[in-house]
Amino acid sequence: MKMKTEIVIVGTGVAGLFCALNLPQDKEILMITKSDTKSSDSFLAQGGICVLRDEDDYDSYFEDTMKAGHYENRKESVDIMIRSSREIIGDLVGYGVEFERSEDGFAYTREGAHSRPRILYHEDITGKEITSRLLSQVKKLKNVTILEYTTMTDIIEENGICAGILAESETDGSMEIRADYTILASGGIGGTYMHSTNYPHLTGDAIEISRKHGIRLEHLDYVQIHPTTLYSKKPGRRFLISESVRGEGAVLYNKEGKRFVNELLPRDIVTKAIHEQMEKDGTDYVWLSMDNIKKETIRSHFPNICRHCLEEGYDVTKEWIPVVPAQHYFMGGIWVDSDSLTSMDSLFAVGETSCNGVHGANRLASNSLLESLVFAKRAAAKIKAMYGEDIKGEETA
Numbered sequence: 001m002k003m004k005t006e007i008v009i010v011g012t013g014v015a016g017l018f019c020a021l022n023l024p025q026d027k028e029i030l031m032i033t034k035s036d037t038k039s040s041d042s043f044l045a046q047g048g049i050c051v052l053r054d055e056d057d058y059d060s061y062f063e064d065t066m067k068a069g070h071y072e073n074r075k076e077s078v079d080i081m082i083r084s085s086r087e088i089i090g091d092l093v094g095y096g097v098e099f100e101r102s103e104d105g106f107a108y109t110r111e112g113a114h115s116r117p118r119i120l121y122h123e124d125i126t127g128k129e130i131t132s133r134l135l136s137q138v139k140k141l142k143n144v145t146i147l148e149y150t151t152m153t154d155i156i157e158e159n160g161i162c163a164g165i166l167a168e169s170e171t172d173g174s175m176e177i178r179a180d181y182t183i184l185a186s187g188g189i190g191g192t193y194m195h196s197t198n199y200p201h202l203t204g205d206a207i208e209i210s211r212k213h214g215i216r217l218e219h220l221d222y223v224q225i226h227p228t229t230l231y232s233k234k235p236g237r238r239f240l241i242s243e244s245v246r247g248e249g250a251v252l253y254n255k256e257g258k259r260f261v262n263e264l265l266p267r268d269i270v271t272k273a274i275h276e277q278m279e280k281d282g283t284d285y286v287w288l289s290m291d292n293i294k295k296e297t298i299r300s301h302f303p304n305i306c307r308h309c310l311e312e313g314y315d316v317t318k319e320w321i322p323v324v325p326a327q328h329y330f331m332g333g334i335w336v337d338s339d340s341l342t343s344m345d346s347l348f349a350v351g352e353t354s355c356n357g358v359h360g361a362n363r364l365a366s367n368s369l370l371e372s373l374v375f376a377k378r379a380a381a382k383i384k385a386m387y388g389e390d391i392k393g394e395e396t397a
């Protein structure tokens with residue numbers, strides 16, 4: 001089947017959806033997703049989304065992001081993300097996203113390597129709250145069509161320019177989708193790992209396709225392992241125990257019930273300490289205790305974690321749970337500039353599949369939803385401007 005659209009977006013997580021919402025509504029947009037629209041990592045995000053609370057927090061937020069990233073971050077991108085954060089939160093609230101509130105306004109939580117609480121959250125299902133609201137807004141747009149169970153298999157390259165994609169649909173077979181602009185928003189690489197918190201269908205397809213076409217890639221070895229996922233012998237996706245549980249006071253114990261690490265250090269350091277401890281103890285996991293957190297707080301802030309652990313046989317309000325590190329996030333990816341343009345003309349990449357350098361060598365907790373949204377909006381603005389330039393060019397020709 002051959003199709004023509006103006007913009008094609010590969011992926012329906014936060015990055016793809018926010019792009020669609022910010023693109024001009026007089027442009028025809030086709031979105032495809034390999035699975036159904038609810039099966040994206042964006043729906044799984046638990047802990048929350050960072051925001052610059054006030055001007056006084058700028059230096060400390062910038063430093064926390066750089067330090068977690070081992071100072072390998074692109075400073076310009078970090079600055080853009082932090083400076084845009086309040087506008088993005090305003091957009092989300094405008095789309096109906098509800099964040100936890102206190103008497104003075106928003107309530108903030110804290111995660112590892114943040115020097116102060118600056119994370120907005122919705123129980124422990126922040127990703128579901130944000131993504132489902134964005135998805136319902138996109139579904140209202142008359143200019144957007146979403147095709148589920150449709151997998152991009154290649155891009156169409158013509159004279160060094162991206163002219164669309166090739167895809168395989170479960171219902172319609174092979175498809176050639178031509179477009180003025182292509183946006184890759186196809187998420188991470190967790191599906192290529194045995195133990196990962198990601199959906200198994202997220203296998204870095206856009207990255208492999210880009211490699212084949214000589215598109216610039218960056219930091220392919222920068223993979224984040226999350227220190228705490230619930231230990232299980234069952235096959236499949238690992239269940240995340242959000243870092244905000246440690247931010248609220250949970251501690252890690254070795255097999256003798258002794259603490260062995262500062263739980264709020266950056267993820268890579270806590271992960272290394274857990275691996276070393278498991279080796280010393282000859283175990284496949286360490287223990288996480290929520291004894292220091294009030295039972296009410298556990299139930300109200302982490303209802304999803306409570307429920308899931310109960311299903312696995314653990315009551316987190318009464319007992320320790322076994323946890324183990326697992327693949328979680330990909331800092332590297334398709335190199336993009338600060339407008340999310342790749343090294344190939346007419347081809348953009350946003351979200352986890354892209355690398356705009358915000359995260360450096362290691363992502364600071366709760367920066368990825370924000371980074372995805374900020375740079376998706378910039379991609380949309382750039383495309384809008386490029387259409388404007390085309391019109392100007394035609395007028396003066």
Ligand SMILES: Cc1cc2nc3c(=O)[nH]c(=O)nc-3n(C[C@H](O)[C@H](O)[C@H](O)COP(=O)(O)OP(=O)(O)OC[C@H]3O[C@@H](n4cnc5c(N)ncnc54)[C@H](O)[C@@H]3O)c2cc1C
Nearest residue numbers: 011012013015034042045047048152186187351352368369
């Ligand atoms: C368990 C978990 C908890 C997390 N918690 C947080 C948190 O608290 N805060 C935070 O900031 N970040 C968190 N993250 C990270 C964050 O959720 C992701 O980085 C972010 O949602 C990525 O969004 P995305 O739009 O780039 O990709 P995704 O949401 O993963 O979407 C990818 C989309 O691409 C589609 N796709 C993939 N390949 C193809 C293909 N070949 N053809 C067509 N479609 C394709 C998929 O079907 C999907 O629709 C968490 C991640 C996980 C897994």
